[in-house]
Amino acid sequence: MNVKTVTRFGLSxxxxxxxxxxxxxxxxxxxxxxxVGQMLDDDELASDxxxxxMPYRGFDDQINFQSNNVFAVQARADLGDGLTATAQITAKGxxxxxxxxxxxxxxxxxxxxxxxxxxxxRIPYFFYSETLDVGYSYPFVRPPFxxxxxxxxxxxxGLKAEWQTDIGNWVSRVTMLAGRxxxxxxxxxxxxxxxxxxSRLGLFAWSMNYDAFTVRAIYSHANLSMDLNDYLDAVAFAxxxxxxxxxxxxxxxxAYFKNDSASFYGVAFNYDPGSYFVTLESTALxxxxxxxxxxxxxxxxxxGVRIGKFTPYVTLExxxxxxxxxxxxxxxxxxxxxxxxxxxxxxLGPIVYSKVSSGLKQLFTSSLKEENxxxxxxxxxxxxxxxxxxxxxxxKTKTDLSPQxxxxxxxxxx
Amino acid sequence: xxxxLSRKLANAGLLRRYAIGALLLIAPSFxxxxxxxxxxxxxxxKITMDDVQKTYLAKTKTFPGGxxxxxxxxxxxxxxxxxxxxxxxxxxxxxxxxYWSRLIFTGKGVPPKTxxxxxxxxxxxxxNPNAIGFVEADSVTDKVRVIGTL
Numbered sequence: 001m002n003v004k005t006v007t008r009f010g011l012s013x014x015x016x017x018x019x020x021x022x023x024x025x026x027x028x029x030x031x032x033x034x035x036v037g038q039m040l041d042d043d044e045l046a047s048d049x050x051x052x053x054m055p056y057r058g059f060d061d062q063i064n065f066q067s068n069n070v071f072a073v074q075a076r077a078d079l080g081d082g083l084t085a086t087a088q089i090t091a092k093g094x095x096x097x098x099x100x101x102x103x104x105x106x107x108x109x110x111x112x113x114x115x116x117x118x119x120x121x122r123i124p125y126f127f128y129s130e131t132l133d134v135g136y137s138y139p140f141v142r143p144p145f146x147x148x149x150x151x152x153x154x155x156x157x158g159l160k161a162e163w164q165t166d167i168g169n170w171v172s173r174v175t176m177l178a179g180r181x182x183x184x185x186x187x188x189x190x191x192x193x194x195x196x197x198x199s200r201l202g203l204f205a206w207s208m209n210y211d212a213f214t215v216r217a218i219y220s221h222a223n224l225s226m227d228l229n230d231y232l233d234a235v236a237f238a239x240x241x242x243x244x245x246x247x248x249x250x251x252x253x254x255a256y257f258k259n260d261s262a263s264f265y266g267v268a269f270n271y272d273p274g275s276y277f278v279t280l281e282s283t284a285l286x287x288x289x290x291x292x293x294x295x296x297x298x299x300x301x302x303x304g305v306r307i308g309k310f311t312p313y314v315t316l317e318x319x320x321x322x323x324x325x326x327x328x329x330x331x332x333x334x335x336x337x338x339x340x341x342x343x344x345x346x347x348l349g350p351i352v353y354s355k356v357s358s359g360l361k362q363l364f365t366s367s368l369k370e371e372n373x374x375x376x377x378x379x380x381x382x383x384x385x386x387x388x389x390x391x392x393x394x395x396k397t398k399t400d401l402s403p404q405x406x407x408x409x410x411x412x413x414x
Numbered sequence: 415x416x417x418x419l420s421r422k423l424a425n426a427g428l429l430r431r432y433a434i435g436a437l438l439l440i441a442p443s444f445x446x447x448x449x450x451x452x453x454x455x456x457x458x459x460k461i462t463m464d465d466v467q468k469t470y471l472a473k474t475k476t477f478p479g480g481x482x483x484x485x486x487x488x489x490x491x492x493x494x495x496x497x498x499x500x501x502x503x504x505x506x507x508x509x510x511x512x513y514w515s516r517l518i519f520t521g522k523g524v525p526p527k528t529x530x531x532x533x534x535x536x537x538x539x540x541x542n543p544n545a546i547g548f549v550e551a552d553s554v555t556d557k558v559r560v561i562g563t564l
Contacts, residue, residue, distance in 0.1 A: 027524065029518050029519065031515070031519065074518070074519060076521075076524065078524075086521050088519070103521075105521070107521060112475040112476045112482055113475070113476075117521070121521075122520070130516075130519070130520035131515065131516050131519050131520060133519075134515055134516070134519045136511075136512060136515050137512055137515045137516045137519065138512075162522070164473075164475075166474075171468070171473045171474075209473065274504060274505055274506075274509065306509070309508070381508040384490055384491070384507065384508065384511065385511065387508075413511070413515050
């Protein structure tokens with residue numbers, strides 16, 4: 001066999017290898033959201049531990065053009081025989097338009113009813129989770145703020161199975177997901193972003209649709225870790241050890257986030273016959289350990305009427321959280337057994353005791369939240385692929401603040 | 415005076431005749447807005463308008479006989495599509511777009527392929543046993559099976 005034959009043979013083998021059995025079909029879709037908003041009165045802003053004002057819904061007393069803006073492109077390659085590859089690249093104003101792969105996954109349609117996906121994708125915690133960035137897909141400027149706050153754990157690397165089937169006249173959709181997620185949390189009290197990790201996440205969601213009515217339930221469990229333990233040691237446990245109380249690892253663990261159990265429950269109802277719509281969603285997050293709010297619960301009701309190109313809507317939201325009493329009591333048990341009056345005398349002992357217990361209580365309750373939010377807005381479908389929205393938002397907080405803001409957005413899909 | 419009145423009446427009659435004539439001219443375009451949902455002649459499945467609605471909302475992906483549905487769409491704003499979306503899917507085009515944006519950007523579905531005319535839809539349905547499409551009722555030929563007209 002001479003060189004020429006080998007080359008020819010090699011080339012034809014290569015040609016066979018690179019000629020796909022099906023033509024690869026590429027599809028590009030995109031969306032963009034431009035938001036502008038401003039607080040009406042910054043006297044009503046809550047402040048953090050350093051006295052810095054915390055923005056309300058991402059807005060302060062200056063007109064804010066950028067932080068809620070999103071621009072994204074999705075590419076989907078149909079490789080034939082039920083195999084597809086999808087990637088979504090998103091640039092957000094809050095990240096200085098630093099473009100990131102928010103999703104990148106392969107899907108394989110085992111049967112028309114069952115699809116398996118692998119890669120990086122959105123965790124479908126909420127009714128609107130999977131299109132959270134696609135303003136065009138929902139009525140409001142942004143989904144209910146407090147309910148939809150899941151601490152940045154939006155995306156996961158893992159495996160997903162979706163099974164869609166008919167049950168009588170209902171369409172049933174079951175989603176099962178397993179994987180892990182990493183995030184970086186901005187915590188206002190801390191100078192540096194904190195790394196967080198969710199591992200061994202399992203999620204089960206079931207939605208049933210009949211005509212205009214959809215009901216959805218979801219349960220998820222994961223192990224949660226956050227790099228806050230050194231911070232806690234430094235700001236809370238070191239000062240306390242100065243008065244002679246050295247907490248055991250076991251007691252400290254009640255305040256740490258160290259591979260701890262975190263469970264999430266949610267239920268949603270949606271009725272959308274076309275001329276009007278109503279959505280009710282309620283969710284709860286329970287953490288086994290940790291010094292932050294626990295459990296935290298959010299519920300909202302959103303309703304609107306479609307009048308030609310205009311869709312006026314209202315959203316009422318209630319969120320509240322409790323503190324991790326169990327974790328607090330574990331630490332207090334060791335404070336009690338330290339017998340401070342004997343160490344510091346009957347005069348000073350009770351004072352030290354009350355300082356330590358109130359400091360610990362403050363640690364566990366500082367991020368507690370109780371808030372009622374009221375939003376009124378209108379969506380105007382001024383173009384077949386674009387909507388303009390105007391929204392007025394206000395809240396009543398536990399500390400009797402009533403922040404107000406107005407926001408406008410233009411949402412486009414292409 | 416009498417002649418004036420009779421002339422006026424005659425004019426009114428003329429006007430009315432014009433008006434009727436004009437209506438007759440417009441009428442065919444109303445009639446042609448009737449929409450036919452069509453499948454391949456070899457497709458013997460019993461398909462209801464509810465099934466068609468579910469198909470175009472990605473709630474059904476297979477025919478009752480098990481065949482994988484290849485749904486065909488027409489350009490937004492075209493007479494056929496506006497009528498189809500309102501009568502069969504029971505949404506308007508903006509709602510349809512928002513609905514599909516939820517499927518596209520969650521990876522749950524890809525919208526039906528858009529063809530640019532009734533003729534193109536007919537051709538695609540004739541050549542693909544799993545195709546389903548909609549055209550203005552007047553365009554239908556005996557080479558396709560009509561599931562229903564609305």
